[in-house]
Amino acid sequence: MPDAPDGVALPPPPAGPVTYRVGADGTAEPVPRHQPTPIAPGPVPAVTDPAPASADPAFTDPASTGPGHTGPGDVTPAGAADRGAVAGTPSAPADRPVPAPATGPAERPPGDRDAWEQAYAEAARDVLSGMVASARDPIAGGRHKVFGRADLAVVPTTSTIASHLPRAVGLGLAVERLRRIDTAGRRDDPAGPPRSPWPRDAIVVCSFGDASVNHASATAAFNTAGWYDHTGLRIPVLFVCEDNGLGISVRSPDGWVERTLRARPGVRYFTADGTDPVAAYAVAAEAAGWVRRHRRPAVLHLRTVRLLGHAGADAERAYRSTAEIAADEARDPVLATARLLVEAGVATGEELLARYDERGWQVRRTAEEVLDEPKLASPAEVVAPLSPRRPLRVATVVARAAQRAAGPDAASRVEAFGGKPPELAGPLTLAQSINAALADGMLSHPELAVFGEDVAAKGGVYGVTKGLRERFGAARVFDTLLDETSVLGLGLGAGLAGMLPVPEIQYLAYLHNAEDQLRGEAATMQFFSQGAFRNPMVVRVPGLAYQEGFGGHFHNDNSVAVLRDVPGLVVAVPARPDDAAPLLRTCLAAAVVDGTVSVFLEPIALYHTRDLYEPGDGEWMGSYAEPGAWAAGHVPIGRARVYGVGSAEDITIVTFGNGVRMSLRAASALADEGIGSRVVDLRWLAPLPVADLIREASATGRVLVVDETRRSGGVGEGILATLVDAGYVGAARRVAAVDSFVPLGPAARQVLVSEDAITQGARTLLAR
Numbered sequence: 001m002p003d004a005p006d007g008v009a010l011p012p013p014p015a016g017p018v019t020y021r022v023g024a025d026g027t028a029e030p031v032p033r034h035q036p037t038p039i040a041p042g043p044v045p046a047v048t049d050p051a052p053a054s055a056d057p058a059f060t061d062p063a064s065t066g067p068g069h070t071g072p073g074d075v076t077p078a079g080a081a082d083r084g085a086v087a088g089t090p091s092a093p094a095d096r097p098v099p100a101p102a103t104g105p106a107e108r109p110p111g112d113r114d115a116w117e118q119a120y121a122e123a124a125r126d127v128l129s130g131m132v133a134s135a136r137d138p139i140a141g142g143r144h145k146v147f148g149r150a151d152l153a154v155v156p157t158t159s160t161i162a163s164h165l166p167r168a169v170g171l172g173l174a175v176e177r178l179r180r181i182d183t184a185g186r187r188d189d190p191a192g193p194p195r196s197p198w199p200r201d202a203i204v205v206c207s208f209g210d211a212s213v214n215h216a217s218a219t220a221a222f223n224t225a226g227w228y229d230h231t232g233l234r235i236p237v238l239f240v241c242e243d244n245g246l247g248i249s250v251r252s253p254d255g256w257v258e259r260t261l262r263a264r265p266g267v268r269y270f271t272a273d274g275t276d277p278v279a280a281y282a283v284a285a286e287a288a289g290w291v292r293r294h295r296r297p298a299v300l301h302l303r304t305v306r307l308l309g310h311a312g313a314d315a316e317r318a319y320r321s322t323a324e325i326a327a328d329e330a331r332d333p334v335l336a337t338a339r340l341l342v343e344a345g346v347a348t349g350e351e352l353l354a355r356y357d358e359r360g361w362q363v364r365r366t367a368e369e370v371l372d373e374p375k376l377a378s379p380a381e382v383v384a385p386l387s388p389r390r391p392l393r394v395a396t397v398v399a400r401a402a403q404r405a406a407g408p409d410a411a412s413r414v415e416a417f418g419g420k421p422p423e424l425a426g427p428l429t430l431a432q433s434i435n436a437a438l439a440d441g442m443l444s445h446p447e448l449a450v451f452g453e454d455v456a457a458k459g460g461v462y463g464v465t466k467g468l469r470e471r472f473g474a475a476r477v478f479d480t481l482l483d484e485t486s487v488l489g490l491g492l493g494a495g496l497a498g499m500l501p502v503p504e505i506q507y508l509a510y511l512h513n514a515e516d517q518l519r520g521e522a523a524t525m526q527f528f529s530q531g532a533f534r535n536p537m538v539v540r541v542p543g544l545a546y547q548e549g550f551g552g553h554f555h556n557d558n559s560v561a562v563l564r565d566v567p568g569l570v571v572a573v574p575a576r577p578d579d580a581a582p583l584l585r586t587c588l589a590a591a592v593v594d595g596t597v598s599v600f601l602e603p604i605a606l607y608h609t610r611d612l613y614e615p616g617d618g619e620w621m622g623s624y625a626e627p628g629a630w631a632a633g634h635v636p637i638g639r640a641r642v643y644g645v646g647s648a649e650d651i652t653i654v655t656f657g658n659g660v661r662m663s664l665r666a667a668s669a670l671a672d673e674g675i676g677s678r679v680v681d682l683r684w685l686a687p688l689p690v691a692d693l694i695r696e697a698s699a700t701g702r703v704l705v706v707d708e709t710r711r712s713g714g715v716g717e718g719i720l721a722t723l724v725d726a727g728y729v730g731a732a733r734r735v736a737a738v739d740s741f742v743p744l745g746p747a748a749r750q751v752l753v754s755e756d757a758i759t760q761g762a763r764t765l766l767a768r
Contacts, residue, residue, distance in 0.1 A: 120359075125366050134373035135381070141530045142376045150532035155496065158528065160520040161212050165221030165239070166489020167521055167535075168206035169297075172237035173228065173490060174497035175202055176295055177475065197498055203291050207240040210257045211247025217485055217516070224486040225297040226266030234295035238288055239267070241299060242274065244306035244328075249319040258301060267297045274304030275331040277340065305331050385531045387523075387568030388594045391636045397589035398634050401444035405627035413443055413627075416471055427621035430577045431464045431607040434540075436624055437581035438465065438502070441588050442472050445500050448588070450477045452487055452504030452540070461506060462542065462607050484514035488539070492521055495535035500591055508543025508601070509557035522597045523566045534595030538587045544573075545708060545742050545752055546605035546658045552744035555604075558737055558752070561713040563599055564686045570598040570637055571686040575606060575660040578622030579683060582635040590637060601685070603657045613665065620661065638684050640692035643667075647676030651762055652696050654719055655706035656682040659753065663706050666758035675766065685715055693719065694726045701730035704761050708753050711736040735761040 129137040130145045139148035139156055148156030157164040178196035212218050225235050243257050262269045268290065272283035280302060287300045305328040309316040316325065329335075338352050347355075376382050405413050414421055422428060422436035442448050450468055456479040459466030469477040480487050484505055491501040505511045511518075518539070525535050545556040563571050572587055574580035583600070590596035612619035625633050645667035653663045660681045667677035680696050682689055697703045703723065707716030716734045723732060735758055738751035 121362065121366065124363050125370060128363070128367050128370045129373060132367075132370050132373065133375055134370055135376050136370075136373050139530070139532070140528045141385075143382065144528050146528050148529055148533070150529065155533055156525075156528045158520050158524055160217075160516060162208055162215035162218035162221070163516050163520050165206055165208060165212075165218050166224065166485055166517060167492040167496065168204050168237055168239075168489075169221050169225050169228075169235060169486070170490035170493020171497050172204040172225070172235040172297070172493065173233065174494040174499050175204065176234045176236055178497060178499070181475070201292050203236040203238060203288065205238045205240060205288070207242060209247065210241060210243035210245065210252045211250065213241065213257055213260050214247075217489075220483050220485040221489065222264045222267055222299075224481060224483065224489070226264055227481050229266035229296055235297050236291050236295045237297045238291045239297070239299040240284075241301045243301060243303050246306055246310070248310045248314065249316075261299050261301050264299065267299050269299055269301065271301040271303070274302035275333050275336055277333060277337050304333070305329075307332060383567075385529070386527045387570075387596065388526070388531065389590075389637065390594055393593045394586060394589045395631070395634050395636070397592055398585050399631040401440075401585070401589075402627045402630035405440065405444065405630075409443065410627075413440075416443055421626075422624040423626040425624065427618060428577050428624055429608050429610060429621055430574065430580055430602070431462055433577040433580040433622065433624060434464050434574070434584065434602060435466060435468070437584040438468060439471060440581070441502070441584065442468070442476060445588060445592065447498065448476070448500040448502060449494060450502045450504070451480050451490065453480060453482050453506045455479060455504050460504070462604065464540075464542070464602070464607065465504070484510050485517055488514050488517035488522070491537045491539065492517060492525075492535045495537045495591075495595075496525075496533065500536060500538075500588065502538045502540060502588075504540040504542075506542065507555055507557065508541050508560075509554045511541060512562065515562050518569065518597070518599075519562075519566045523568050526595055527568070531595070535597065536591035536595045538584070538591055538598045538600055540600045540602065542602050542604045542607075544601070544603045544605065544657050545737075545748065546603075548605075552748075553741040556742040556748065558709050558742060559713070560601065560685060560709055560715065563601075564715065564718065566686075568597070569686055570596055570684070571601060572598060572637075572684055573601045573603065573657045574683070575603060575657055575681055576620070576622055576641075578625070579635070579641065579681075581624060582630070582633050583683060585630065586635055586637060601657075605658055606661065609661070612661065613668065635683070638687045638689050640689035640696070641681040641683055642692070642696055643679040643681070645677045645679060646671035646674075648678045649676045650700060651675065651702045651704060651766060652678045652680060652700045653704045653706055653758070653762070654680045654682065654693065654697070655708075656685060656715065657708055659706040659708050662753065662755045663758055666755045666762070669755075669759055670762055675762065677762070682715075682719075688718060688722055690722055690726070693722060694728065697723055697728055697730065697732075702765050703728075703730065703732040704758070704765055705732070705734040705736075706753060706758055706761075707734060707736040709737060710739050712739050731765055733761055733765045 126138050127147075130140060130142075130147075133142045133145075135142040139150075140146050144156075144158070146156035146158070148154050175196075175198050178198060179200055179202075181196065208218065222239070225237055225239075228235050241257065241261060243252070245252050258271065261267075268287075270283055270287040270290075272280045274280050284300060284302075287298050290296075291298050307328065338349070341347050341352060342349055416439060417436075422432070422440075425432075425436075428436065438450060442450070450465060454461060455465040456469040456474065456477050458479075459468070465477065480490065480503075487503050487505065491503040494501040505514070522535055522537060525533050543557055543560075545558040547556050550556075560571065563569060570587065570590065572583045574583045580602075587596070587598040587600055590598065606620070609620045611617045643664060645664065651670075653667060655663045660679065663677075663679045667679055670677055678696050678700060680693065682693070705716045705719050707714045707719070709715050711734075714736050716736050720732060720734065735753055737753055740751045742748050742751065
C-alpha cells in the first residue's frame with residue numbers, strides 16, 4: 001500500500017467483513033445465552049483510488065484548508081447562476097489558486113475586435129456543444145444541456161421548476177456567514193476560523209420564470225429569505241424573475257406576478273421593462289448595488305417577451321394569436337438594441353443587418369461542426385462524475401482527524417466534552433454515540449455546521465444534538481424554520497459555498513415533501529458539472545418504525561425506496577452504538593474528499609435502547625472508541641458487519657436497522673434448537689455491501705432476508721436481486737413488512753416484521 005501524503009500511515013484495509021467478539025456460547029454468561037461469536041474473515045476485494053481528474057498529483061487534506069478547498073479535480077466553489085445563482089469571483093485559499101478566468105469579452109480591450117469575435121465564437125460553440133450532447137461540452141460533458149462555467153461562478157441547474165431557489169438562499173446565508181467569520185478571524189492565524197473563498201461584497205443571483213413563482217420550492221425560498229431577514233440574519237441574494245407572461249401555454253394572470261413578488265415580506269422589490277436595455281441595465285445595477293450594500297434579499301422583476309415556443313416541440317400558434325406573436329417580436333430586445341445604436345449614430349440599419357446575418361452564418365457553421373464532436377460512448381463515461389469514490393483518501397482524512405484528536409487537539413477536545421470525553425463515559429446508547437460523534441466531527445472539521453428543526457435550543461426531539469449549541473455556538477448549531485425544502489436548500493447552498501453541512505430532517509416521513517432537493521439538486525450537481533461544482537452534505541434523518549405507542553405513520557415511516565433510487569446517494573443505517581461513530585466519520589470524510597451526499601438514517605426505536613436479551617443486561621449499549629483507535633476501526637462505505645450465533649453454519653440472516661436487534665434475538669432462540677446463524681448487518685443501504693453479502697450467503701447456502709421496509713419497493717428486493725445477479729444458487733426467503741402505512745398503537749404489530757416471523761421464516765427455509 002502506498003504511503004499517505006505528509007507521512008501519515010494509512011490504516012490497513014479491513015480483512016473481510018468487520019466481525020466482533022462478544023463472547024463464546026455459554027462461556028462467559030451465568031445464564032444460558034447464545035452470544036455472537038467470531039467468523040473467519042473472507043477475502044477483501046482490492047480497493048484503489050482512481051487518479052484525480054486534476055493534473056495536480058498532490059493531495060492536500062481538505063479538512064485542514066478551510067471551506068474554499070474542494071480537493072483534487074475540483075474547482076474552488078463559487079456562487080450560483082443563470083437558473084442557479086451567481087456570486088462574485090472567488091478569492092483564492094492560501095493553498096490553492098483560483099483557476100484563471102476563461103477568455104471572454106469582459107477581459108478584452110474594448111478596441112480589440114478580433115478578440116471579441118473569438119470570445120463570442122467560443123461562447124457559441126460551448127452552447128451548441130451542449131445542445132448536441134457533445135462530450136466536449138465544457139460544463140456537463142454531454143450529460144445534459146445546462147448552462148454553467150466554474151471559472152465564472154455560473155452553477156448549472158436542472159430543468160425542475162424553481163428547485164434551485166432554495167439552494168440560492170442557502171448559498172447566500174453561507175456566503176454571509178463565512179464573510180463574518182473571516183472578518184472576526186485573523187488571516188495570518190492558521191489555527192483560526194476558516195477563511196472565506198469569497199470577496200467581501202459577493203452576492204448571489206438566481207433567475208427564474210414568472211410561472212415558477214407559483215411553485216412550492218419558490219415559495220419556500222422566498223419565505224426562508226424573508227424569515228431570516230426578519231430575524232436579523234443577512235442573506236445577500238438577488239432573485240431575478242424573467243416574466244414573459246407564459247408558463248408553456250398557461251398564462252400568468254395580469255398583475256399576479258407583481259402582486260406576488262411585492263407581497264414577499266423581507267424581500268425588496270425592483271421592476272423594469274426587460275425589452276428596454278438601458279432602463280433594464282439601470283434598474284439591475286440599482287438592485288444589485290442595494291443587495292451588495294445592505295446584504296439583504298431582493299427581487300428584480302423583469303417584464304420581457306418570449307420569442308418562439310417554450311421548446312422545440314412547442315407549437316405556440318395553438319394557444320397564441322398571430323397578432324400577439326407579432327407584437328412580441330416587435331419588442332425583441334435585440335431590435336430594441338439595434339434601434340438605440342442607429343439613433344445614437346453608432347451604426348446604420350444596413351450595417352447591423354449585415355452583421356446579424358454574418359453572425360447567423362457563423363453560428364450555423366459552428367453548429368455543423370459540433371454535430372461531429374464525440375459523444376459519450378460507454379456507461380463508465382456517463383457515470384464517471386456521478387459520485388466519485390476514493391476510499392483510501394477518505395481513510396486518510398479519518399486517520400488525520402484521529403491524529404489531531406489524540407495529539408495537538410487532545411486538550412481542547414477534553415475541554416469541549418466538559419472534562420470527560422465519551423470514551424471514558426462508559427457504554428453509550430445509540431443516541432449518545434451519535435451525539436459524541438457529531439461533537440468530534442465539529443472539532444475535526446471547523447467548517448461543519450449542524451442545523452434543522454429543533455436541533456439547537458431543544459437539542460433535538462430525542463436529545464441527539466443536546467449540548468452541541470452550548471459547546472460550539474449558535475453560528476454552527478442553529479434552528480431553522482419548519483420547512484424541509486428550505487432545510488435541505490440551506491444545506492445545498494452551504495456545501496456549495498465551502499462549508500460541511502449536516503442538516504437534520506426531523507422524521508423520515510417529512511423528507512418526502514422535499515425529496516427533489518436530494519434527487520434533482522444534490523445528487524446531480526457533480527454529474528452535470530463533471531465535478532467542477534459539488535454540494536457535500538450529510539443529512540441526518542431519524543426514521544424507521546417500532547416506536548411503541550407514538551406517532552403512527554408520520555413518526556414510524558418504514559419506506560426508504562426514494563433514497564435508494566437516487567444515483568450516487570450514500571445511505572448509511574447505524575444499528576449499534578459502536579457502529580454509529582465510525583459510520584458518521586466515514587460520511588463526513590467522504591463529503592470532504594469526494595463531495596459525497598449521504599443520508600444518515602437513524603433508527604429512532606434504537607436511540608435509547610440499552611438491552612438486547614433481558615431487561616437490565618445492557619448488551620445493546622457500546623463503548624466509544626478513543627481517537628487512537630479510529631483509524632483501525634474505520635468503516636469504508638459499502639462494508640457490512642457480521643455476527644455469528646451458535647455454530648454460524650446453517651443460515652445467513654441479512655438485515656439492517658431494527659432488524660439487527662430482532663435478528664440477533666431470533667438467532668439466539670434458533671441456537672437453542674441447534675441452528676447456527678450468521679447475522680449480517682448491511683449498515684449501508686446504498687451502495688449495498690455486495691462482496692460481503694455474496695460471501696456470507698455462499699457460506700451457508702441459505703439466506704433469510706429480514707427487511708423492515710415494505711415488501712413492494714423495499715430493501716429486500718435489492719438484496720435478492722444482487723444475489724441473483726451474482727449467480728447465487730442457494731435457497732432464499734424474505735420476511736418483510738406488509739404493504740401498508742404504519743398504524744398507531746398495537747395495530748402496528750400486524751404489519752411490521754416480528755421476531756416470531758423471523759424464527760418461523762428460518763425454520764421454513766431450513767425445512768426445504
